[in-house]
Amino acid sequence: MSLRIALGHDGPPLDLDLALPAGEIVGIVGPSGSGKTSLLRAIAGLLRPRRGRVAFDHDVWLDTAHGIDRPTRERPIGYVSQHYGLFPHLTALENVACSLLDRPPAERDAQARARLAQAHVAGLEERRPRELSGGQQQRVAMARALARNPRVLLLDEPFSSVDRSTRKRLYVELKRLHAELSPTVLLVTHDLDEAAMLASHLCLMQRGHIVQQGPTREVMTRPATIAAARLLDLPNLFEGPIQGTSAARRLVFGPHHLEVPDTGAFASGRTIAWTILPTRVLLHRVDRPSHGERENPVPAVIADLVVLGDDVIARLAPAGMPEARLTLKVSQHVAERNALAVGRDVTVSLLREAIVPLETK
């Protein structure tokens, strides 16, 4: 089962073709103006794309080629917009009950109460939206969106207007509700950490295109293009030629020659763009050498050092490359044990498998 979306539109621009796994939380990440909200609105039927097809499994919601366009109210969706769109003149209970108008009135009330309890806002049934905190409003909106048992739950930056501690509680809540009801969730956010934490599938969007999509871990650790690496905010973007024969290929990195995997992306004679995650730059320990140290060792000097919470981010100037900066991220205790300090000489390994080739398009 999957949610298939193919869209073409001009204002705002959209040009994409996606198949998303059903029953998962899908994170849609991109800078503002990348078309994330428009994508959700097109799935909901709130935006009429110039051409497109949206289908959940065999259930077609939109097919411009065949004149199919089911109105929003007939699509099995739940939608939570950035400011929730709660009905200001109705109580929390009435807000949720509005999603259940197709049920008999007696059942409606009981169901709405159950949904509010499920979203952990029992006891606030008679309050109007303005009498609720931001987090409570979001829970009511979530209860209302889930009341109709939607197959697809569309969440547009649902955590952006609550404070940090509320946000963390709401993350847990979303995960719990998803585990209980397992709808397909599309979560739009500009916060990559949020998406990485909540989503099992990730789509990177830019200017109406899908830059990359796939299982979250894979997208986060193996960006396919420079654009994806930039969207993931990866610091270590380099370029260099591949030399040698297929048996012993080397990626030229200043004066260093790095072993690379024997795959087509590293074909000899090409100049490639590549990256390595700051967490995968292997720091050689001062006290005890480790197994991987023989692989692609690069001596370097620590150019600067920043402590961010439990993490230490060091920017290294590799030997013979005073202009280049290689970013390394280690936990604070590792930094302390190895006495990392600005100006110190260290050696790191850029393991073969950690070097990610990037397409330039």
Place this chain on the structure above:
Amino acid sequence: MDWVALRLSLALAAVTLLVLLPLGIVAGRWLATTRSRARPWLEALTALPLVLPPTVVGYYLLVALGARSPLGPAFERIFGAPLAFTFTGLVVASVIVNIPFAVQPLQRAFAAIPPDVREAAQCCGLSRWQSFARIELPLAWPGVLSAAVLTFAHTLGEFGVVLMVGGSIPGETKTIAIAIYDRVQAFDTGGAGAMALLLVVISFATVALSYVLSERWLKPAKR
């Protein structure tokens, strides 16, 4: 005191309200939500009675309702009575003159409903009618109230158009505003003064009532 004229004025205001309010709600909502390029032109058209002198509106209405236009005789054939110089003709004139007073507050009220609230209604599976009756109309309630009050009070006070279209037939088209004018023309300042004072009291009470209501009922409905 001309009680007949007062009763006629109140009846005219009530009938005008009954006819105009539903039309105003439909027109106001449409103007608030449409993306049609014709919108500014139609908005200008609805505002026209505000800026034209009553004699101009009255003149065109008289021409349109009169015996030489297609409309007048057609109406007379169907309903057996003419439009000009009758209460029905007065209602038609009054509805047209009051369009801006009804449509503008309604349009503003519907336009003030946040788009995400409107869209949430669709996402909740509400039909157009359910969305209108349960969400939009209750939220536009302040606009409905102010449209009703303005239309009612303005009809009570309308003079020029009523004189042009209705003349001054006692019990048929002689409203209180015209009765006051008649009294002044006849140098009966006492009678004119009494009726003027009564009109001030009624108008004040109507407008004040709307403020009291909006104070009491509408505040809790705000976001």
